[in-house]
Amino acid sequence: MATLLVHADQVVPVSSLIRELWDENPPVSCLTTLQTYILNLRKLLASATGMDTSEVAAEMLVTRSGGYLFRINRGDLDVHRFHQLVADGRRALSSGDDETALSTLSSALQLWRGPALVDVVVGSILEGRRQQFEESRLVVLEYLVDTQLRLGMYREVLTELAALTADNPYHEGLHIQYMRALYLNGRRAQALEVFQRLRVNLVNHLGLDPGPLAQQLHRSILNAEAIDAQGGLRRPTGDIVRMSSSGAARVY
Incomplete structure (x- = not known):
């Protein structure tokens, strides 16, 4: 099924x-x-x-x-409602409407009740789709956190980012957001610890150093420089691209 x-x-x-x-x-x-x-x-x-x-x-x-x-009716599946809310949220972000984006992207993520297909023994086809769903969720979480940071919600994002970085130890984008949120909350030492943890994970397991964005933010924090709360926070631009149920990319 x-x-x-x-x-x-x-x-x-x-x-x-x-x-x-x-x-x-x-x-x-x-x-x-x-x-x-x-x-x-x-x-x-x-x-x-x-x-x-x-x-x-x-x-x-x-x-x-x-x-x-x-055969289903439009809106019958939660994943379809998720994609529609994400599309609406991305449009709001592109137009600079952070308040609407915050509400819409939050509604999209509230549809999740645990990992995708968690109660299904998956084979090769479903495993590929499961990974696609999970990656889509992570992207939306990044956009949501960026939006919250732009709106000055520095404390509100800390708990979520602590869990996300623990679950995704090689994800530089999430670690950068966590460092930024900690530093803007006056927790400079902890922000530096997050960078060191990321670097150790990348070097020891992948043989890589953190990328330029993470290193630049690390230097700014190390030098106690002022960080623009808006700086480096991304807005989606251009067309919205997502995977169709056939696995092909579609542009909306």
């Missing part, structure tokens, strides 16, 4: 479903077993919706040439 839903309104080939379920070692009976799974899923959907199984087969979980299609 998860594989069908992340490709909603598109035909998912039987070969893709078999690969997701059994990887490269499908049983001899895989086609018959898959058909049984589809039948059981239709029965489950019929019980949940009050429709007949035949109605579900005709209107919801539809057989197509070479595969199956899960």
